[in-house]
Amino acid sequence: MLTNAEDICVELTHHSHRLTESVELLARPHGDFHFRTGDLYSDWLLAGYGTFLYQKVFRCSGFDGLGELMHAGQRYLRSSNIRSGKLLSANVLDTMLLRNSGKVEERRETGSDAPALPQRFLWCYCYHHCPEDSTNNTCRTDGYCFTMVEEEGGTAVLTSGCLGLVGSEFQCRDTGNSKQRRALECCTDQNYCYVVGDIHHIALLISVTVCSFILTFIIIFCYFRYKRHELAPRYSLGLHPDETFIPPGESLRDLIEQSQSSGSGSGLPLLRTIAKQIQMVTQIGKGRYGEVWMGRWRGEKVAVKVFFTTEEASWFRETEIYQTVLMRHENILGFIAADIKGTGSWTQLYLITDYHENGSLYDYLKCTTLDSRAMLKLAYSSVSGLCHLHTEIFGTQGKPAIAHRDLKSKNILVKRNGACCIADLGLAVKFISDTNEVDIPLNTRVGTKRFMAPEVLDETLNRNHFQSYIMADMYSFGLILWEIARRCVSGGIVEEYQLPYHDHVPNDPSYEDMREVVCIKRIRPSFPNRWSSDECLRQMGKLMTECWAHNPASRLTALRVKKTLAKMSESQDIKV
Incomplete structure (x- = not known):
């Protein structure tokens, strides 16, 4: 029995020589029987034999005279690699064998034969x-x-x-x-x-990553589907594309002008047809009366006010005022159509008007500073629209005088060219000169308390006298002039936007709050000191003071304010 490591290696070397000859003999062709290249059994045999020889070299690397054994193992293992294409790389094997061969040569030069390396566990x-x-x-x-x-x-x-x-x-x-x-x-x-924990951590990481990716994909998909749904027509307001009754080539403006000028009443069914073809796109506002949407008709943008059913009186009154003959004016919001849509369970009241992307004067002033030209244009265009409302036009196709009754910066819209137009006529009153009567709407809605005139707050307004409503409008317009002038830059200085009486009453003041400030204390909005050094702002301050006088009879009329602003613009060579 072999007990010495050197004897074991000698014996292994002896047997490996005989095994080498046998394998080489099997690898050669013998008539019709031989190992074919790529034959699975021969490849595994050669690979196994090569590994066996390599292991002998590795175990007996300290034994002298194993060069032939190493080269045989290298040869057969490389041969099996070439055939199978699935086993150990020959380059890696060369490196490993040369490393062990170098160790043998080193030991041979030094003349020392180290014992076999201890087995590693x-x-x-x-x-x-x-x-x-x-x-x-x-x-x-x-x-x-x-x-x-x-x-x-x-x-x-x-x-x-x-x-x-x-x-x-x-x-x-x-x-x-x-x-x-x-x-x-x-x-x-x-x-x-x-360690299995590492695998679990890797699996957990992969799972979390995949789940996150799927969740992100779902969120993105839902978001784009929601946006597509929002941009699609929100409500179907009537006809199919092939059911239009509008003549081809006509614009919305042409149709409105035709309906306003015919005088026969035939234009109203046409406008109702337009209303049924409006496509709702995006909600742009919401108030106490309902919602405002941006819609489209044949590619043209329009504004659609959707009234709550509780505000039917406001919808009816505003529709009636807009349909008044000679009502159209460049500084009054353009009316397009009105319609009622609903079923037995719900009703929607639509009022379609021109769309102005700048929004209300309130929104515009919050984010925009003005120079003298822009300030005068906003003020002049606003009072021009108010003057047209207040003025009665006589004739067979005349227009009655109309008072707004809810004038404020949120009810004035800013056009793209910087001019203004008056909107929201749901509380308007008409004066019928033939009977000398004031046509007051049957509406429980009241105006905005912050902009109410003193006579409205203390209930001293004469409801049967139409001029009282006109003067109440002028008080409110004086506050609007103050809002505009504060945003005008002079000497590089401008105040931030604020509502009138912001420093005296809370954000949502009560009647009592406003009555104490306006009627009892007779406080009015203050002027910044810089206004006294700027001629244009100084005149604006004088103008608004005469508009919000406590005595209604002392207030300027809309026509007087319009002429004064025109003169101010002319003196500064400003075209308004």
């Missing part, structure tokens, strides 16, 4: 593949630690454990096949180099 974590002598899910091997994940019945099954040195290299290079989904990883760099 590795501790591995085992799971579903633990040997009987394992402790605490650990095992010990002279080969590799492995971790394998394979699919069984649609479920991923994790297995880990130890592989012995013999044959482990081939097992670790098993890549599975298309029928059996399997992944195998081996390691030898350190103890417990493949």
Whole structure:
């Protein structure tokens, strides 16, 4: 029995010479029987033999005279690599064999024969593949630690454990096949180099990443679907595209002018047809009366006021005022159509008007500073619209005098060219000169308390006298002039936008709050000191003071204010 390491290596070398001759003989063709190139059995035989020779060199690397054994192992292992294309790289093997050959040569030069290297053992974590002598899910091997994940019945099954040195290299290079989904990883760099916890962490990370990606995709998909739904027509207001009764080539403006000028009443059904073809696009505002939407008719933008059913009186009154003959004016919001749409359970009241992207004067002043030209244009255009409302036009197609009764910066819109137009006529009153009567709407709605005149707050207004309503409008217009002038830059200074009486009453003042400030204390908005050094602002301050006088009879009329502003613009060579 061999007990000495050197004797073992001598014996192994002797047998390997004989095995080498046998394998070489088998590898040669013998008539019709020989190992064909690529034959699976011959490849595995040569590969196994090459590995066997390599292991002998590795174990007996201190034994002299093993050059032939090393080269034989190298030759057959490389031969098997070339044929199978699936085993250990020949370049890697060359490096490993040359390294051991160098060690042999070094020992040969130094004349020392070191004993065989001690066998290296590795501790591995085992799971579903633990040997009987394992402790605490650990095992010990002279080969590799492995971790394998394979699919069984649609479920991923994790297995880990130890592989012995013999044959482990081939097992670790098993890549599975298309029928059996399997992944195998081996390691030898350190103890417990493949811990199942790491796999779990990796699996968790991959799962979280995939779930996050799917969730993100779902959110993006829902967002774009929602936006597409929002941009699509929100309500179907009537006809199909092929059911239009509008003559081709006509613009919305042409149709409105035709309906206003015919005088026969035939224009109203036409406008109702337009109303049924409006497509709602985006909500742009909301108030106590309802909502405001931006809509489209044949590509043209329009504004659609959708009234709450509780505000039917306001819708009816505003529609009636807009349909008054000779009502159209460049500084009064252009009316397009009105319609009622509903079923037995709900009703929607539509009022379609021109669309102005700058929004209200209130919104415009909050984000825009003005120079003298812009200030005068806003003021002049606003009072021009108010003057047209207040003025009665006599004739067979005459226009009655109209008072607004809810004048404020939120009810004045700013056009693209910087001019203003008066809007929201739901509280307007008409004066019928033939009967000398004031046509007051049957409406429980009241105006905005912050802009109410003193006579309205203390209930001293003569409701049967139409001029009282006109003068109440002029008080409100004086406050609007103050809002505009504060945003005019002079000497590089401008005040931030504020509502009138912002420093005296809360954001939503009550009647009592306003009555105490306006009627009892007779407080009016204050002027910044810089106005006294700017001629234009000084005149604006004088003008608004005469508009908000406590005595209604002392206030300027809209026509007087219009002429004064025109003169101011002319003196500064400003065209308004």
